[in-house]
Amino acid sequence: MLNLVLFRNELLRTSYFMRGSTVRMFSSRSFQLSSERQETLFEKSHKSSQETVEASENPTIKPINVKAIETPSHVNLINGKHVKDSNLAHHIKQAFMKLVGQTFTPVQEATIDEFLTAERGLVVRAKTGTGKTLAFGLPLLHKLKHRKHPNVPHVETVIFAPTRDLAIQTSDAIHNLMRNCSLPINNKNIEKIVGGQDMRQQIKKCTQFQKPPIVAATPGRFLDLITNSKNFQSAFTRVENVIIDEADELLSMSFKEDLERIMDKLKELNTSDVDPKFKVLLFSATIDKNVLSLAENIMGKDYKFIDTNVGSESEVNQSVEQTLVVSDSIFHSYAALVDYVYQHKDEPKFKPMIFLPNTYSVDFVFNLLNKIIPKPPMNARDKRDYVCRLHGKLTQGRRNMAQLTFKIRKRAILVCSNVASRGLDFPDVTHVLQIGVNHDVSNYTHRVGRTGRAGKIGKSILFTTDFEQPFVEKLKENGNKFHEVIESKPNEDIERKIRNTVKNEDFDQIATSNLGIYNQLPEKFGKISKKDYVKHCALLYRDMKYGPGGAFEDVEESAQEKPFLSSRAASGLGINTDYSRRYYDIPGSATSRGSSGYRNKSGAGNRGGYRNNDRGGYRKNDRGGFGGENKGGFSRDRGNYKSSGKNSRTWEERGGSSNKNSNNFRNDRYSKY
Numbered sequence: 055m056l057n058l059v060l061f062r063n064e065l066l067r068t069s070y071f072m073r074g075s076t077v078r079m080f081s082s083r084s085f086q087l088s089s090e091r092q093e094t095l096f097e098k099s100h101k102s103s104q105e106t107v108e109a110s111e112n113p114t115i116k117p118i119n120v121k122a123i124e125t126p127s128h129v130n131l132i133n134g135k136h137v138k139d140s141n142l143a144h145h146i147k148q149a150f151m152k153l154v155g156q157t158f159t160p161v162q163e164a165t166i167d168e169f170l171t172a173e174r175g176l177v178v179r180a181k182t183g184t185g186k187t188l189a190f191g192l193p194l195l196h197k198l199k200h201r202k203h204p205n206v207p208h209v210e211t212v213i214f215a216p217t218r219d220l221a222i223q224t225s226d227a228i229h230n231l232m233r234n235c236s237l238p239i240n241n242k243n244i245e246k247i248v249g250g251q252d253m254r255q256q257i258k259k260c261t262q263f264q265k266p267p268i269v270a271a272t273p274g275r276f277l278d279l280i281t282n283s284k285n286f287q288s289a290f291t292r293v294e295n296v297i298i299d300e301a302d303e304l305l306s307m308s309f310k311e312d313l314e315r316i317m318d319k320l321k322e323l324n325t326s327d328v329d330p331k332f333k334v335l336l337f338s339a340t341i342d343k344n345v346l347s348l349a350e351n352i353m354g355k356d357y358k359f360i361d362t363n364v365g366s367e368s369e370v371n372q373s374v375e376q377t378l379v380v381s382d383s384i385f386h387s388y389a390a391l392v393d394y395v396y397q398h399k400d401e402p403k404f405k406p407m408i409f410l411p412n413t414y415s416v417d418f419v420f421n422l423l424n425k426i427i428p429k430p431p432m433n434a435r436d437k438r439d440y441v442c443r444l445h446g447k448l449t450q451g452r453r454n455m456a457q458l459t460f461k462i463r464k465r466a467i468l469v470c471s472n473v474a475s476r477g478l479d480f481p482d483v484t485h486v487l488q489i490g491v492n493h494d495v496s497n498y499t500h501r502v503g504r505t506g507r508a509g510k511i512g513k514s515i516l517f518t519t520d521f522e523q524p525f526v527e528k529l530k531e532n533g534n535k536f537h538e539v540i541e542s543k544p545n546e547d548i549e550r551k552i553r554n555t556v557k558n559e560d561f562d563q564i565a566t567s568n569l570g571i572y573n574q575l576p577e578k579f580g581k582i583s584k585k586d587y588v589k590h591c592a593l594l595y596r597d598m599k600y601g602p603g604g605a606f607e608d609v610e611e612s613a614q615e616k617p618f619l620s621s622r623a624a625s626g627l628g629i630n631t632d633y634s635r636r637y638y639d640i641p642g643s644a645t646s647r648g649s650s651g652y653r654n655k656s657g658a659g660n661r662g663g664y665r666n667n668d669r670g671g672y673r674k675n676d677r678g679g680f681g682g683e684n685k686g687g688f689s690r691d692r693g694n695y696k697s698s699g700k701n702s703r704t705w706e707e708r709g710g711s712s713n714k715n716s717n718n719f720r721n722d723r724y725s726k727y
């Protein structure tokens with residue numbers, strides 16, 4: 055039995071109230087707001103979020119020139135405007151009704167006409183799983199449908215996404231409709247300009263006589279090609295639309311520079327006398343001030359802001375019920391998660407996504423579940439793939455296979471890193487389970503949004519530890535309401551199973567991997583005390599190895615009882631202190647297993663200090679926290695540059711700005727994959 059004891063239910067009422075208010079909110083008709091009203095709604099919809107725009111904070115992005123549009127919204131997607139009543143071309147409506155649905159979602163209803171008539175561009179905010187992809191996909195097809203000539207002499211639209219997987223998914227979703235729309239063009243392909251594929255082929259396909267009308271790209275690969283290939287450039291001189299999906303992510307530190315360079319290049323290639331000729335459309339479920347200021351940089355002050363979140367306290371989709379589980383240790387958090395899966399595995403529709411912060415922990419939990427969770431009755435092949443995993447260190451082939459498997463299965467478990475947190479659309483995901491803290495609140499929102507999509511309901515459970523509560527407070531400040539808060543009580547049976555399963559794991563690695571996660575948390579979560587996480591990561595080592603209850607309080611205690619941490623790693627993490635030595639075996643102390651520092655692993659059990667395969671922190675192939683091994687995140691997707699001459703080396707070899715990615719403990723959004 056899952057020993058979870060309800061200790062606080064204070065938010066239950068609020069949750070029901072919110073549902074009521076959601077229904078009311080969804081009844082208004084679409085209209086354009088006066089600027090006074092715009093300001094009120096703008097401020098209202100942002101005031102609860104420190105991540106989102108606070109107009110008063112930044113005078114350059116006051117909403118005064120931003121036309122907010124309050125959209126009609128619907129709890130149930132099928133209540134929207136009927137597709138037949140739209141102005142889209144007949145064949146497109148037919149294809150949409152055949153393949154997707156009979157009615158539009160609010161964001162589609164609000165965006166389609168605006169897209170077709172907008173002079174400059176749009177910023178669109180709508181909750182996860184509400185159909186943003188086709189909100190821009192449908193008008194793109196409509197424009198192609200009205201082409202007079204069957205040849206597309208230049209690529210008309212470029213769509214950017216932060217991951218290959220999302221670029222591929224977007225391209226497939228639009229292409230699927232495209233094939234059924236009887237478009238009067240010769241080339242009906244959407245070219246994918248993403249990493250892991252042959253660049254020469256990509257250039258060839260974009261520069262052939264029949265050019266692809268739409269290109270779906272990740273910024274890294276696209277930037278490489280548009281910077282280095284004149285041929286490639288020649289296909290992009292008459293771009294009409296640039297779509298930036300997951301705009302806040304693409305404008306975050308990890309992508310901003312690339313994206314700005316791309317936009318400059320596209321402007322240069324497409325500039326008339328004054329302005330670029332193309333429209334720019336930015337989409338996301340989470341919009342922050344970067345998005346609006348970049349929108350302003352690109353489009354001036356005349357862009358429109360379509361916000362389907364007006365009146366909503368949180369950016370999290372309200373069809374997802376959120377639960378918080380609080381444990382007293384990281385080990386108990388893991389145990390509570392495994393216990394939860396164990397208890398629910400027999401439900402016929404149980405299909406959870408489990409998010410972990412780095413590839414090491416994805417592999418760890420993947421192995422754990424594979425060994426501990428008995429497979430439900432199903433055929434042998436389905437049993438073999440019952441637990442799937444997805445992270446950026448897997449080859450693209452394995453990533454595709456994991457996604458396909460999880461997509462088509464009615465019952466399966468997907469253990470994944472942040473590579474799956476944005477945009478990916480798996481049908482019928484019942485639960486999103488997460489362990490621990492996240493590097494930002496918007497990432498939490500996107501992870502939660504993998505369930506409760508397309509009008510369905512879903513559950514989100516966040517497994518946390520006492521000392522991680524400052525992160526939870528941040529979530530609450532941003533309007534997240536937890537339907538239940540549950541105190542986890544240890545389940546000894548599950549804990550024993552976990553310990554038996556992991557006995558051959560590298561416990562040092564478990565501790566340092568977790569240290570890396572906390573060490574990379576942004577300042578705003580600074581209330582999570584360093585002392586707490588230093589101690590708790592070491593306790594995780596102890597709990598995994600010996601079970602809860604051992605002591606760590608004494609410096610003199612045997613080094614074997616403590617996780618090993620090289621002094622270099624400890625310094626890199628800023629924890630080479632006496633306090634840390636109480637919990638870690640850091641070379642330099644009398645009792646250290648690695649006290650002589652420079653010996654290698656073969657030396658009499660010594661795990662020595664500075665080594666290539668050092669288990670500590672900063673290394674190229676680091677197994678630690680957010681970073682090197684955590685390439686599942688949103689990366690600059692540039693690998694596999696195969697062309698000859700000056701381009702024959704990989705992007706990193708050519709000295710690209712990978713420096714910022716070389717820190718292996720970085721947040722996984724910044725990593726290459």
Ligand SMILES: Nc1ncnc2c1ncn2[C@@H]1O[C@H](COP(=O)(O)OP(=O)(O)OP(=O)(O)O)[C@@H](O)[C@H]1O
Nearest residue numbers: 155157158159182183184185186187339477479508
């Ligand atoms: N009008 C509609 N009626 C029914 N289902 C729809 C409709 N439009 C889109 N869908 C379905 O809703 C699901 C989610 O759509 P989509 O992936 O575009 O959401 P999103 O808003 O982009 O989500 P995210 O913010 O997570 O990227 C898809 O499976 C899509 O086929």
